[in-house]
Ligand SMILES: Cc1cc2nc3c(=O)[nH]c(=O)nc-3n(C[C@H](O)[C@H](O)[C@H](O)COP(=O)(O)OP(=O)(O)OC[C@H]3O[C@@H](n4cnc5c(N)ncnc54)[C@H](O)[C@@H]3O)c2cc1C
Ligand code: FES
């Protein structure tokens with residue numbers, strides 16, 4: 244089936260088999276390998292992308308379902324060499340270890356902060372409930388998201404990310 | 410994991426969708442895909458035709474119809490969980506939708522899809538049972554209404570025929586309701602090991618009528634009528650609540666799996682009936 248999908252602002256498309264999963268369309272057809280396949284069952288969130296403003300798990304969506312929609316992936320969040328505040332937060336606060344969950348974590352965190360740029364620790368943990376991390380124990384991920392929130396609010400990000408209790 | 414090949418149909422009207430379903434041997438409705446796509450990837454389901462209803466116009470609304478609230482087929486869990494009408498008139502369903510799966514799944518999965526899928530441990534079926542909702546099913550043969558109490562037949566089996574689409578759910582107004590669960594991972598996210606929805610009607614603490622539904626413990630979500638009888642006609646005393654909780658699994662076969670033994674599930678069913686009752690009577 245012929246599809247047309249906007250990915251990070253660029254119109255993409257082509258003929259895909261209906262059974263092609265969105266994550267494979269992104270990785271194999273477009274070469275955007277930042278979106279990871281972790282569990283392939285809908286549970287881990289490593290494949291999270293933003294479709295028309297809402298996070299979805301791209302391993303559990305067909306590319307044909309995304310026809311005509313607008314998608315953001317991890318490749319689209321930085322502006323040139325300038326990291327997105329959430330990327331900077333993960334960098335500054337050591338929000339990753341192996342990094343496998345990180346692209347999905349960042350997409351969920353961006354969606355969270357778009358709705359609420361001053362989330363409490365509980366709100367951050369709730370906002371990333373659909374993303375599993377085997378390495379960090381989530382503590383530094385929470386700090387990273389709060390760092391990004393402060394930066395987006397125009398406050399001192401170093402101060403904001405210290406507040407999370409250990 | 411890839412699904413087996415299938416023909417993908419995007420109908421432009423409900424009539425077209427129903428016609429395709431009536432003419433196909435092995436067709437499946439695709440809505441949010443949060444249950445169907447995993448099943449197709451594991452090749453547990455191999456439809457030859459997939460009818461994607463998610464772009465059908467006019468089915469994504471929640472409306473106040475006077476004596477009931479109408480939820481369209483395409484309303485997603487996230488919307489059901491946050492919508493003001495559902496929160497006011499169908500609190501248990503709003504609560505159940507709000508704790509169904511995780512944010513990404515709630516952004517994509519639909520309330521009607523969860524009901525039609527009829528998983529033995531799904532959250533929202535318990536709420537529609539307790540609320541006395543009516544399922545509206547449509548096919549080329551015509552529309553019919555199915556009371557929630559008759560809708561859940563067995564594990565992954567509803568009263569819908571293969572050529573029918575669940576086009577909406579009507580929830581009668583009146584009374585108060587609540588839902589409580591223990592998810593498999595401890596918190597709310599993920600399917601319940603046990604969950605309970607309760608609905609009561611009455612004034613000043615007296616309980617004139619009640620329905621209590623339990624999910625996650627048996628082969629399907631069910632109405633625990635002995636539990637409801639324990640609170641009907643009373644004043645919601647802690648004794649009555651304790652008695653209701655002790656009848657949470659009467660007349661059903663409690664199943665066990667890696668998340669919990671029969672004894673543990675019987676215990677949890679009572680605990681969550683109690684918590685939901687305390688919430689609604691508070
Ligand atoms: C990671 C993960 C966690 C989950 N956790 C939970 C949880 O905690 N609690 C819970 O209750 N559920 C959970 N689910 C299931 C989720 O709620 C699904 O969204 C829901 O079961 C199906 O809704 P859907 O719209 O995605 O339907 P689909 O997956 O598109 O369809 C499911 C089935 O219902 C049929 N169907 C769908 N819509 C209709 C309709 N309108 N008329 C007729 N038939 C229809 C389809 O043919 C198919 O057989 C989880 C799913 C995932 C992937
Ligand atoms: S790879 Fe999609 S949820 Fe794990």
Ligand code: FES
Pocket residue numbers: 338339340341342343344345375376377378379
């Ligand atoms: S950093 Fe390794 S899984 Fe999260």
